[in-house]
Amino acid sequence: MTTQDFTAQTKKLIDSLKGVCTSYGLGNDGNEFKIITQMFLYKFMNDKFGYEVKQLDSRLKNAESWEKEIAKYTDNEYEMLLYRMSPDSAKLKREHYLSYLHNKQNSEEFAKLFDDTLRDISIFNNDIFSVKTGTGARIILFDELSNYITDSSERDNFCRAIINPLVNFSFEKIFNQKFDFFSTIFEYLIKDYNKDGGGKYAEYYTPHAVSKIMASILVDKPVSNVTCYDPSAGSGTLLMNLAHAIGEDRCTIYSQDISQKSSSMLRLNLILNNLVHSIQNIIQGNTLLNPYHKSGDKLMTFDYIISNPPFKLDFSDYRDTLDSKQNHDRFFAGIPKIKDKDKEKMEIYLLFIQHIIYSLSPTGKAAIVVPTGFITAKSGIERKIREKLVENKMLRGVVSMPSNIFATTGTNVSVLFLDKANTKGDIVLMDASKLGTTIKEGKNNKTLLSVDEENLIINTFKSHEAKEDFTVIVSYEQIKDKAYSFSAGQYFDVKIEYTDITADEFHAKMSSFKSNIDCLFAESHQLELDIKKQLEKLFHA
Structure with a gap:
């Protein structure tokens, strides 16, 4: 798959998430950008986690489903796998996986399970992924997204709908891409949410x-x-x-x-x-x-x-x-x-x-x-x-x-x-x-x-x-x-245009200038005489 194809598919995923928000009355809502960006990030972290654990264990890399293979790990084996991961990587428990949530869609109070999962991921990775405020408080990775649906009876359905576009898509093939690819995706992801006129501190x-x-x-x-x-x-x-x-x-x-x-x-x-x-x-x-x-x-x-x-x-x-x-x-x-x-x-x-x-x-x-x-x-x-x-x-x-x-x-x-x-x-x-x-x-x-x-x-x-x-x-x-x-x-130099002319042309121009000046002086002298006459008339009136 070419980079252009994957860029198009990624944008299609973003549009699908926006479509779900619109269907549940959140189109152009102040909280829509949180839902879109956080679900995008949840999917990205899931796929990045799968990609990285496959590099650590060939059994996972060669398995038809790495999630099913990793389910065979003992708790100690799983803990050791997380320990071997890069300190900058998101650590996920098995119940954090997107596949786990997808398989639990028919559960009662699915919205609560959905929110609890995201909150637990935030807490589990708080030291790495939280943003601090000037007072030292931490802004965690994920919000309780279902609470943005005002009608509580629709929250389960909303969470099922927002999960579904993520399942048949994978970022795994583009983790070797660099800045130019992700800058394009990021700009598309936030293009509707980074407008000027957004209050006192316009962005x-x-x-x-x-x-x-x-x-x-x-x-x-x-x-x-x-x-x-x-x-x-x-x-x-x-x-x-x-x-x-x-x-x-x-x-x-x-x-x-x-x-x-x-x-x-x-x-x-x-x-x-x-x-x-x-x-x-x-x-x-x-x-x-x-x-x-x-x-x-x-x-x-x-x-x-x-x-x-x-x-x-x-x-x-x-x-x-x-x-x-x-x-x-x-x-x-x-x-x-x-x-x-x-x-x-x-x-x-x-x-x-x-x-x-x-x-x-x-x-x-x-x-x-x-x-x-x-x-x-x-x-x-x-x-x-x-x-x-x-x-x-x-x-x-x-x-x-x-x-x-x-x-x-x-x-x-x-x-x-x-x-x-x-x-x-x-x-x-x-x-x-x-x-x-x-x-x-x-x-x-x-x-x-x-x-x-x-x-x-x-x-x-x-x-x-x-x-x-x-x-x-x-x-x-x-x-x-x-x-x-x-x-x-x-600081730029002032340019003066020069035109080469012959000596005869120069003398002709100077003669013309002299004639014009003589005429102007004559007119000036006549004006002086006229003004004096007018003043004399006023004086004797």
Whole structure:
């Protein structure tokens, strides 16, 4: 079976689960995404467990049904099998299997058995798969999904219906697939549940092209045993691209996000992409108010930071708390003021930029999506941050993206690249605003970059190549001379067009200019005389 065929089948499975939800009145319900993503994960974990135990025992690998063969194990043999599994693997009891639940469908109170099974899996794997809140509480892997059906008499039927699409499908043949496959599946899985406008903390999905460009430019050489951080991680698109560029087994992920929904999505993303070892570092909480990741009493610093923070949000309820002595160094450029007329437009992204700068290790690198207005603002917090980046010699470059690269917002964006080791300068400023093709996505226009255009941006930036009207390579001193502007356009050479002409043509043009000037002077003199006459008439009137 080809990857394309399996992708189509996987999407069909997701659609089947959504169809069940719709049939039971949960279509577009606030809890639908929990049911879809958690059932998808339950199936994935079942198949991954079967795949891994087969690698440990040839009897299971060669059996017609590994579940029937494993039923012959004694309790001690089964316990030893679980002990031999990878510490990052989900451990299942025999009564946790999907096949076990499927065979018990005719039992009374099947919904209770269904919920109890999922809850027991969560408890059995709590140390590996639970996400922590900023206060240390644990968000377990599965909810009691049947409780989302308001009519309790329909819960048994709903649980039977949601199990059935999973039975005749297997992930087993694609566990050797890598990031590109699972990123496509993940995007399809959450596409209806990661919309903007979802309340106070809107979640903007970073386009794959932007994520790829950011990660590819950040990781410019092989590294290992490094830390990666996103203080506003959302569903983890940026972190997954960064981990893939480094190598999933050569980095550890850290994140924090105020949204519980986003944290659950990120956990699923980590499981799909062989980054289970980092789930313990996924924190649901307010990064600005209560940053979680610390080393002793101080905030941790990271080798790589990648982020697309929210641009403008109301944080007036804790703004004054941030403006304290203990945050003076972290928010060195200041804290945006409360906007009385429209608090939703408070520039929260300026706090995230300062937090990221503060969280970089001595040789750390960062990539941050910012509104393009940030790179040229003449005063205020924006200017102070840019001055800091130049004075501390930690700016690596800026890429100004095409308009509408984010279909959900009309704000023009740029990507700010930082590198604490870039003390010599040689800064790349790029204007990629003319690239891309505009398409219609719903009511909005969206600009798509082709693979060739993505590679043009990445390769030109990494090679530090100056190209006319596209990139310019500048020093810190040049940026100071331009009032700390990070806009490539302000550094492009002004072009003057020259046309070669003969000496005779030159004299002819000059004679023509002289004649025209003589005529204009004559007209001017006549106007002076006319004005004087009119004034004389007024004087003698």
